[in-house]
Amino acid sequence: MMRREVLTGWGRYPSKPCLVTAPRTESEVSTLARHGGVIARGNGRAYGDSALGGAATLDMRRMNRILSFDPATGVLVAEAGLLLADIITTFLPRGWFPYVTPGTKFVSLGGAIASDVHGKNHHCDGAFGSFVEWVDLVGADGKMRRLSRSDNDPLFEWTLGGMGLTGVILRAAIRLRPVESGWIRQRTIVAPNLRAAMAGFEEAQDATYSVAWIDCLATGCALGRSLIMLGEHARVEEVPDAFRASPLSTPTKKKRTVPFDAPALALNRYSVKAFNALYWRKGQGGPEEVLIDWDSYFYPLDAILGWNRIYGRRGFVQFQCALPLDRAEAGLIALLTATARAGQGSFLAVLKRFGAQDSRFSFPMEGFTLALDFPANPKTFALLDQLDRITLAHGGRFYLAKDARLSASTFHEADPRAAQYRDLRRGAGLDHAFASAQSQRLLL
Structure with a gap:
């Protein structure tokens, strides 16, 4: 049974009235696929419009x-x-x-x-x-x-x-x-600037996990200052004594909830700058190595139900690009400088090192990826257009799971594989059968 519903991605921008149905069997999916213009939707955690159907959305x-x-x-x-x-x-x-x-x-x-x-x-x-x-x-x-x-x-x-x-x-x-356990050995590296952060990633290539929180409003000699969190699955003998008898168990954490949409002015240059300064000081003063549960290391934001509401009713957009290794430093300097100059500080800014990946259409390339969240408003969109141009100038590309507003021309210029994918879909009749708001916007 089809129902009409206004859908969004996790960013809550954009929204679109969609026909939605929730199949239970393979035969139902087969029937719906033959109708054309459908897209499958999982739990709605893609940030933009990639799971908003052209003709119908299949809630899986x-x-x-x-x-x-x-x-x-x-x-x-x-x-x-x-x-x-x-x-x-x-x-x-x-x-x-x-x-x-x-x-x-x-x-x-x-x-x-x-x-x-x-x-x-x-x-x-x-x-x-x-x-x-x-x-x-x-x-x-x-x-x-x-x-x-x-x-x-x-x-x-x-x-x-x-x-x-x-x-x-x-x-x-x-x-x-x-x-062997549900615990992670986390080691924090304090990097006073972007060059130190990138060097920290390179020196930690043997670490299983690495990710950095980055202060996107820091300027001057502190541009790109970061806290790099390295992680390893803890062995049984490393588990806290209280949990040694059941090392795969970890304490149950109380969930917190954002009960309402934050006012539009709550996230601004000053509040984000204050948060970043506080987080930086806290990271500098903490222990270099700690043992934490898997949930805290991999999913810190999942502990806050509905955290996307902190950006207000208009929602938010995420910018995430990947930059090739040989041009990453110059590209990241330009991206962070533009962000700090615009005063549109990102509440959540993440830097990661990508390894090599040879794939048909996946996002990663060997180099660095930067992810920034911004409230959805005209100033943000003007900044994002600037960040798009910087990414293109440094040979980067964009993550479709986070995209909500790229232009087709920018996307195709950044990723020549897009034309190959479009031609494959057209040749096999897939473009009429499977379509999302995103695929229509990006001419895929």
Whole structure:
């Protein structure tokens, strides 16, 4: 049954009236795919309009069963609507954890594959797709095909990072990582400026996980000052004594909730600057190495339910680019300088080091990625246009899972693979069958 609903992404910008249906079976998905203009939607954690359907949006959350698990290989087979949170809840007590996870555990399996999400370990493990064995995909003709890595099928490769535009992912097989505990050894590196931060990442290439909070309003000799958090899965003997008997268990944390939309003026140059200064001082004064639970290390924002409401009713947009290694420093200096000069400080600014990745359409490239959040308003959009130009000038590209407003010309200039993807979709009739507000905006 179709219902009309106004949908947004996690950024709450833009919004779009959509026809929504929630299939429960493969046959329902097949029928809907043949109607054309559909897009699958998981838990709505893509930030922009990539999961807002052209003609119809398929809410896949009812197709969320765990189908099988092989403890000898760590291979999990599950339906696309299953959340990473459910995978962790089920399998961490048995000693398994996702190999790659984004900054929220509330993303669906299908969404993680369609976006080929990356985590804090891309420099050594690659993106989510590196651990996908096969996917069951419903195509434009309504038929299901199993696409696997071993078959060397180009459609499998385009599906990883293809933003749901090759078909509807029904189920998939992924590999999980064996772990001894639910704890992370976190070591913090204090970097007084951008050059020191980049050097810190390079010196920590052997660390499994690395991510930096970056002060996007610092200027002068402090431009790009950062706190780099390195992480390793703790061994049993490193677990706190109180939890040594059950090392895969961690304390249950109380969830906090943002109960209302913050006033539009709450996040401004002065409040963000004060927050950044406080966070910087706190990071400098803390212990260099601590043992923290997995949830606190990987998903600090998940502890605040509805945190996207802090940006107010208009919502927010995220800018995330990847810059090639040889041009990253100059590009990051230009991006941070422009952001600080505009006074549109980002409340959440993250820097990560990417490893090499050769893929059909996925976002990562070897270099650095910078993510910045801004309230959705005219000043922000003017700044983002400037950041787009800086990214293009330094050979960078943009993350579609975070995009809500790129122009088609900017996107295609940044990523020549987009034209190849568009031609593939047109040649196979996929452009009429699978469409999102984003694909229409970007002429994919």
